[in-house]
Amino acid sequence: MFKRLVEGGTAVTLTVDGTPVEARAGDSVAAALLAAGIGHCRTTPVTGAPRAPYCLMGVCFDCLVTIDGVGSRQACLVPVRDGMTVESQQGKREAGR
Amino acid sequence: MTRTADVVVIGGGIHGCSTALHLALRGLKPILVEKDYAGRHASGVNAGGVRQLARHVAEIPLSIASMALWERIEELVGDDCGFASHGTVLVAESEEELAGFRARVEDLRLKGFTHEELLDRRELKELVPAVSDHCPGGVVSRRDGAADPFRTTQAFRRRAVEKGAEIIEGVRVSGLARSGSAWRVETSDGPIEAPKVVNAAGAWADRIAAQLGEPVPLEVIAPMLMVTSRLPEFIAPVVILRSRKLSFKQLGNGTVVIGGGHLAEPHRDENRTVLDWPKLAISARTVWELFPVMREATIVRAWAGIEASMPDEIPVVGLSTTSEGVFHQFGFCGHGFQLGPATGAVMAELVATGSTNTPIDGLGIARFLPDRARPARS
Amino acid sequence: MNAADLASTYDLVVIGGGPAGLAAAAVAARAGLSTVLFDENPGVGGQIYRAIASTPLKDRAILGDDYWAGEALAAEAGASGALIVTGATVWSLDPGLGVGVSIAGAARLIQARRIIIATGSLERPFPIDGWTLPGVMTAGAAQTALKAQGLVPDGCTTVLAGTGPLLWLLAAQIVRAGGKLDMLLDATPGANWQRAAIHLPDFVLSPYFSKGMSLLQEVRGRVPVVRVDGLKAVGEDRLREVVYRAKGREHRLAADLLLLHQGVVPNVNLALAAGVTHRWNERQLCFEPVVDADFATSVPGIAVAGDGAGIAGGAVAAERGRLAAIAAVRALDPSARVPDAQPIRQRLQREERGRAFLDWLYRPHDALRRPNGDTLVCRCEEVTARQVRDTARLGCEGPNQMKAFLRCGMGPCQGRLCGLTVTELIAAERGTTPEAVGYYRLRPPVKPITLGELASLPKSEAERKAVER
Numbered sequence: 025m026f027k028r029l030v031e032g033g034t035a036v037t038l039t040v041d042g043t044p045v046e047a048r049a050g051d052s053v054a055a056a057l058l059a060a061g062i063g064h065c066r067t068t069p070v071t072g073a074p075r076a077p078y079c080l081m082g083v084c085f086d087c088l089v090t091i092d093g094v095g096s097r098q099a100c101l102v103p104v105r106d107g108m109t110v111e112s113q114q115g116k117r118e119a120g121r
Numbered sequence: 122m123t124r125t126a127d128v129v130v131i132g133g134g135i136h137g138c139s140t141a142l143h144l145a146l147r148g149l150k151p152i153l154v155e156k157d158y159a160g161r162h163a164s165g166v167n168a169g170g171v172r173q174l175a176r177h178v179a180e181i182p183l184s185i186a187s188m189a190l191w192e193r194i195e196e197l198v199g200d201d202c203g204f205a206s207h208g209t210v211l212v213a214e215s216e217e218e219l220a221g222f223r224a225r226v227e228d229l230r231l232k233g234f235t236h237e238e239l240l241d242r243r244e245l246k247e248l249v250p251a252v253s254d255h256c257p258g259g260v261v262s263r264r265d266g267a268a269d270p271f272r273t274t275q276a277f278r279r280r281a282v283e284k285g286a287e288i289i290e291g292v293r294v295s296g297l298a299r300s301g302s303a304w305r306v307e308t309s310d311g312p313i314e315a316p317k318v319v320n321a322a323g324a325w326a327d328r329i330a331a332q333l334g335e336p337v338p339l340e341v342i343a344p345m346l347m348v349t350s351r352l353p354e355f356i357a358p359v360v361i362l363r364s365r366k367l368s369f370k371q372l373g374n375g376t377v378v379i380g381g382g383h384l385a386e387p388h389r390d391e392n393r394t395v396l397d398w399p400k401l402a403i404s405a406r407t408v409w410e411l412f413p414v415m416r417e418a419t420i421v422r423a424w425a426g427i428e429a430s431m432p433d434e435i436p437v438v439g440l441s442t443t444s445e446g447v448f449h450q451f452g453f454c455g456h457g458f459q460l461g462p463a464t465g466a467v468m469a470e471l472v473a474t475g476s477t478n479t480p481i482d483g484l485g486i487a488r489f490l491p492d493r494a495r496p497a498r499s
Numbered sequence: 500m501n502a503a504d505l506a507s508t509y510d511l512v513v514i515g516g517g518p519a520g521l522a523a524a525a526v527a528a529r530a531g532l533s534t535v536l537f538d539e540n541p542g543v544g545g546q547i548y549r550a551i552a553s554t555p556l557k558d559r560a561i562l563g564d565d566y567w568a569g570e571a572l573a574a575e576a577g578a579s580g581a582l583i584v585t586g587a588t589v590w591s592l593d594p595g596l597g598v599g600v601s602i603a604g605a606a607r608l609i610q611a612r613r614i615i616i617a618t619g620s621l622e623r624p625f626p627i628d629g630w631t632l633p634g635v636m637t638a639g640a641a642q643t644a645l646k647a648q649g650l651v652p653d654g655c656t657t658v659l660a661g662t663g664p665l666l667w668l669l670a671a672q673i674v675r676a677g678g679k680l681d682m683l684l685d686a687t688p689g690a691n692w693q694r695a696a697i698h699l700p701d702f703v704l705s706p707y708f709s710k711g712m713s714l715l716q717e718v719r720g721r722v723p724v725v726r727v728d729g730l731k732a733v734g735e736d737r738l739r740e741v742v743y744r745a746k747g748r749e750h751r752l753a754a755d756l757l758l759l760h761q762g763v764v765p766n767v768n769l770a771l772a773a774g775v776t777h778r779w780n781e782r783q784l785c786f787e788p789v790v791d792a793d794f795a796t797s798v799p800g801i802a803v804a805g806d807g808a809g810i811a812g813g814a815v816a817a818e819r820g821r822l823a824a825i826a827a828v829r830a831l832d833p834s835a836r837v838p839d840a841q842p843i844r845q846r847l848q849r850e851e852r853g854r855a856f857l858d859w860l861y862r863p864h865d866a867l868r869r870p871n872g873d874t875l876v877c878r879c880e881e882v883t884a885r886q887v888r889d890t891a892r893l894g895c896e897g898p899n900q901m902k903a904f905l906r907c908g909m910g911p912c913q914g915r916l917c918g919l920t921v922t923e924l925i926a927a928e929r930g931t932t933p934e935a936v937g938y939y940r941l942r943p944p945v946k947p948i949t950l951g952e953l954a955s956l957p958k959s960e961a962e963r964k965a966v967e968r
C-alpha cells in the first residue's frame with residue numbers, strides 16, 4: 025500500500041507476531057507496519073473489529089500494540105529499535121503480561 | 122408568580138432524587154430544585170460501591186434497609202442501575218490488622234448484625250485470586266456490590282418525575298424564610314412555597330443549614346478516582362483496605378475503578394476540583410503492591426467529585442432543631458451512594474408522618490450545635 | 500534525557516514543539532528564562548514541520564518551501580538555550596501550573612511559573628460509514644508518513660476525499676513525490692461560495708491566494724477530481740470500496756486506501772483539563788480557548804499559542820508563539836530584552852487576512868459532520884450516531900451525561916475523535932447551539948499513562964516522612 029521514496033538508511037529488524045519484519049531507523053512502529061503491508065494491528069475490546077493506524081499523530085489510539093511485552097502502546101509514537109518485539113492486541117489485552 | 126408544592130427538596134443528588142421519588146410514591150407533590158443537573162456532583166461521579174461492609178454502627182440500620190431496596194432496584198426505579206452483587210472484601214495486610222477485624226466482626230454479632238464474615242487466607246484467595254500473597258485474610262459482606270452511579274441517580278430522577286415530582290434543574294436556591302405557616306424558598310427562577318423543605322444540598326448544604334441558625338462544621342471534600350482501559354476479567358468483588366486508602370473494583374465492561382479516599386482540592390463555587398497527582402501516585406503504588414497483575418494497566422482518566430464530610434464521618438439525617446418543617450439529609454462523607462434508596466424512604470416517612478421506624482438516632486444535626494436543648498424557633 | 504534529570508521548577512514550560520512552541524521557546528530562552536519544551540514525538544516540528552531534522556526526503560521540491568521554513572525555526576530554538584525534550588508526553592496540567600510529564604516510561608511532576616500550551620490542532624472527525632476500517636486513514640496520517648518516513652501510497656487504488664486547503668496540499672505532495680493518487684473526491688458544499696464570496700477581496704490580497712490557486716491547478720492537472728455530497732467506506736475486515744454520490748447518483752469505486760480530511764480543529768484537551776474557558780467558533784465549527792492579544796487564557800499564567808488558540812496555520816502559529824513568549828518574559832523579568840512586539844502583530848494581521856474566505860469556503864458538509872444511523876461516532880467505545888441521537892431525544896442535554904449513558908468519549912482517545920460530533924448531534928436533536936450544549940468535561944491524564952508510570956512518581960516529602968515514622 026505504501027512504498028519508500030528513498031532507499032537506503034539503516035535497516036533494523038522487528039518481530040511482529042513472531043515474524044521478522046524489516047524496517048528503517050527513523051520509522052515509527054506504525055510506519056514500519058504500514059510499510060510492511062500489515063493489514064491491522066489490533067481488534068477492539070468492544071466488538072473485536074479489526075483496526076489499523078488511522079491518524080499517525082497520537083490522537084486516535086487505533087494503533088495500540090504490545091511492544092516488548094508492554095501493552096497498549098501507541099505504535100505511531102514509538103520509534104523502532106533493532107530486535108524489538110511487537111504483538112498485535114486482541115480485544116481487551118491481558119492485564120499485567 | 123409564586124409556585125407551591127407540598128415539599129421543596131433542595132439538591133438533585135441520589136439523596137434528593139430518592140426523597141423526591143418516595144414523597145411522590147406517598148402521594149405528595151414535591152418540587153426538587155437542582156443548581157446544575159441531577160447527578161452532576163458526588164452522586165453521578167462516585168465509585169459506585171454499594172457496600173454495607175465496614176460502616177459506622179450508627180449508619181448500619183439505614184445501610185441494611187438500603188440493601189433491601191438495592192436488591193429490587195429495578196422494581197423501584199424501572200432500571201437495573203447496572204447493579205451487580207459480587208460482595209465487598211476488606212483485605213487485611215497483616216496478622217495484627219486481621220485480629221482487629223476479627224474483634225469488629227464479633228462485636229457486630231453481639232449487636233445483632235451478621236452481614237460481615239471473617240475470611241482466612243485461603244478463603245480470601247478464593248474470592249480474590251489476584252490479591253498479593255502477603256495478605257493473611259479479610260472480611261466479606263457477600264450481598265454488597267456496585268452500580269453505575271450516574272445511571273442510578275438518573276433512574277431515581279426519572280421515576281420521581283413519572284410519579285408526579287417536579288424537577289427543576291439549572292436553578293439555584295438562594296434563601297429560605299418562614300411565610301405564614303409555610304416556607305418560602307427563594308430561587309434563581311422565582312420563589313416556591315411549601316410547608317416542608319428537605320435540605321439534600323450535599324457539599325453546599327451547610328449554607329442552607331446556616332440560614333436556619335444551624336451552622337455545622339461541614340468540610341467540602343473531593344475524593345479522587347481513576348479508571349483504567351478495559352481489561353480481561355480478573356476480579357469479581359469490590360476490594361477495600363483499612364490501613365491504606367484503597368478501593369478497587371472491576372466493572373462489567375472490564376475497566377477497573379481505583380479510589381479509596383485520597384482527596385483533590387475542591388472549589389465548590391466553581392464546580393471544579395484540582396487533582397493531587399502525588400496522592401494518586403500513592404494509590405497507584407498501593408495497587409502495584411496489592412495486585413501485581415495491574416502494573417501495566419493504563420489509566421485513562423482521573424477525576425474527583427465534590428462531597429460533604431462531617432467531623433465524625435457520619436451523615437446528618439433528621440429534623441432541623443430550629444425550624445419546624447425542615448429536614449436535613451447531607452454530609453455523607455464519601456460513602457452515601459449505597460444509603461440513597463432507603464434514606465430517601467426514611468425522609469419521606471419523616472416528612473409525611475413526623476417519625477420513622479428506622480433507627481437514625483446519632484445522625485441528628487443537634488450533635489454539632491453548641492446548645493443541644495435549643496428550642497425550635499418559630 | 501530522563502524524567503529524573505529535569506529540574507523541579509522552570510520559568511517557562513512550553514508544551515508542543517510545532518512552530519508555535521519552537522518560536523516561543525526560542526524567544527523566552529534567549530531572554531534568559533529557564534525554558535523547557537516538551538513534545539511527545541521523537542523529533543520537533545509539529546504537524547507542519549514534522550520530522551524536519553530527520554526526513555529522508557532531501558528533494559526540497561516535494562514538500563515545498565513552506566515545509567523547509569521549519570529548519571530555521573528549529574535551529575533557532577535549538578541554539579536558544581531552551582531545553583528541548585522529545586518523546587515527552589505531558590499528561591497533566593493544573594491551574595496551579597503543575598505539569599505531569601512522562602519520558603521513557605517514568606513520570607515526573609514539575610512546577611512552572613508560566614505555561615505556553617502549543618499543542619496545535621488535529622483533524623476534524625470524519626464520521627462516515629466504514630471510517631474505522633483498516634485501509635481508511637486521515638490525509639494527515641499519509642502526510643506524516645510522507646514527511647517522517649518518505650512513504651507514499653503505491654501499488655493500490657488510492658482515493659483522497661473531503662475538503663479544505665490541506666487536502667489539496669497533500670494531493671500535490673503525493674503526486675510530486677511520485678505516489679499513486681487515483682481520485683480526489685471534493686466534498687466541499689457548493690453553497691459555501693455564497694458565504695465565502697464577500698471575503699474574496701481580502702483573500703485575493705493575502706499570501707494564501709497565489710499559493711492556493713497554483714495548488715489547485717497543479718492537482719487538477721494530474722488527478723481526476725469529482726464533486727461529491729455523500730461518502731462511504733465499504734468492506735468487511737478492510738476497505739474494499741469507496742461509495743460516493745455525485746450529481747445525485749451513487750458510484751462505487753474499488754479501492755485499497757481512502758484518505759479522509761475535512762479541516763483541522765484546535766486540540767483542546769490539555770487546555771480544557773487545566774480549566775481554561777473555551778467558546779464555540781461558529782465559522783470554524785469547533786471549540787477554542789478564549790485568549791487575549793497576548794494569547795493569555797482565563798487561567799492566570801497559562802497561554803495557548805498556535806493553532807490550539809484557533810486555526811490559522813503554521814506561519815501565524817510561530818508569530819503567536821513569539822507574542823505569548825514576550826508576554827511571559829515581561830511578566831517574569833521586566834528588564835529582560837525581548838523582540839519588539841509591534842512588527843510581529845503586523846505580520847500576524849497580514850497572515851490572518853484571507854482566513855475568513857477559506858473558513859467559509861471549506862466549511863464541511865452538515866451530513867459529513869452529523870451522521871445518522873449505524874455510523875460509528877465514538878471509535879473507541881463503538882457508539883453509533885443513532886444511539887447518540889436517540890439518547891439526546893430522550894432528554895440527554897449534554898456530552899457529559901451522554902458519556903455516562905453510552906460511554907462515548909470514555910475510551911483512550913478521550914473524546915478527540917468524537918467530541919465535536921457528539922456536541923453537534925446533541926445540538927441538532929435538541930434544537931439548540933453547540934455553544935449551549937458544550938463539550939466533554941476533560942480530566943487528566945489527557946494522555947493515558949500506565950499504573951507503573953504513575954507509581955514511579957518520586958515520593959513526596961510528606962509521604963516519605965509517613966513511611967519513616
Ligand SMILES: Cc1cc2nc3c(=O)[nH]c(=O)nc-3n(C[C@H](O)[C@H](O)[C@H](O)COP(=O)(O)OP(=O)(O)OC[C@H]3O[C@@H](n4cnc5c(N)ncnc54)[C@H](O)[C@@H]3O)c2cc1C
Nearest residue numbers: 515517518519539545546589618619639805806812813816
Ligand atoms: C495532520 C495535519 C497535517 C497538517 N499539515 C499541514 C501542512 O502540510 N501545511 C500546513 O500549512 N499546515 C498543516 N497543518 C496545519 C498546521 O499543523 C498548523 O497550522 C500548525 O502546525 C500549527 O502549529 P502549532 O505549533 O500550533 O501546532 P503543532 O504543529 O500541531 O504542534 C503541537 C505539538 O504538540 C505536541 N503535543 C500535543 N499534546 C501533547 C502533550 N500532551 N504532551 C506533549 N506534547 C504534546 C504534538 O505532538 C505536536 O507535536 C496540518 C495539521 C494537521 C492536523
Ligand code: FES
Nearest residue numbers: 080084085087100
Ligand atoms: S495512529 Fe492514531 S494514535 Fe497512533
